[in-house]
Amino acid sequence: MKKYTLMFVMALMMMPFASQAQDIFAKYSDSPDVTYVSIKPKMFQMLAKMDINTDDPESQEYIKMVNSITSFKVITTGNKTISDDVAKWVKSRKTSLEELMVVKDNGMNMTFYVKEGRDSDHVSEFLMFVDGLGAITKDMDVNMNGQKREFETVVVSLTGDIDMNQISKLTQKMDLPGGKHLEHKNKK
16 A cells, blocks of 8 residues: 555656646747747648649548647747756656657757657657757748747647658648658658
């Protein structure tokens, strides 16, 4: 009985950390220093129906994958404090995810993580973390308030029944960093 009580107490003590780790997107969704994107499954279903030849087998696979997405969230920021917090959140997630690939280029670090899905070609979660982006590009982005910001950190979280053979196509269609790197990884 003591063993179960101890496990219960430990689980209760870990709950604040678990909720913080799972809630980084909600935490910064309203921050003026963050560009936050959350796309719901219905939007992906609408995108899948646009300008796609449904007779083409590759298009059918793409539509199937897009319809299986349950969550897509992105945070971009140039704020150092928020970047550090996002990096801590990613580090806390490393134990439940497998590192897929790392790209380092001129001070920029891009890391891809996955959580295994129903088979070796599918993942239930895909996480991309980019840090040091300002080191390779001085492009400024204009946010919705018309303010110019330099992106330093980007985190992308995608959940669902995700076919890794299709994910690079999705990231390229959405013009996200890393799509080209994933395409090369999938071809190897």
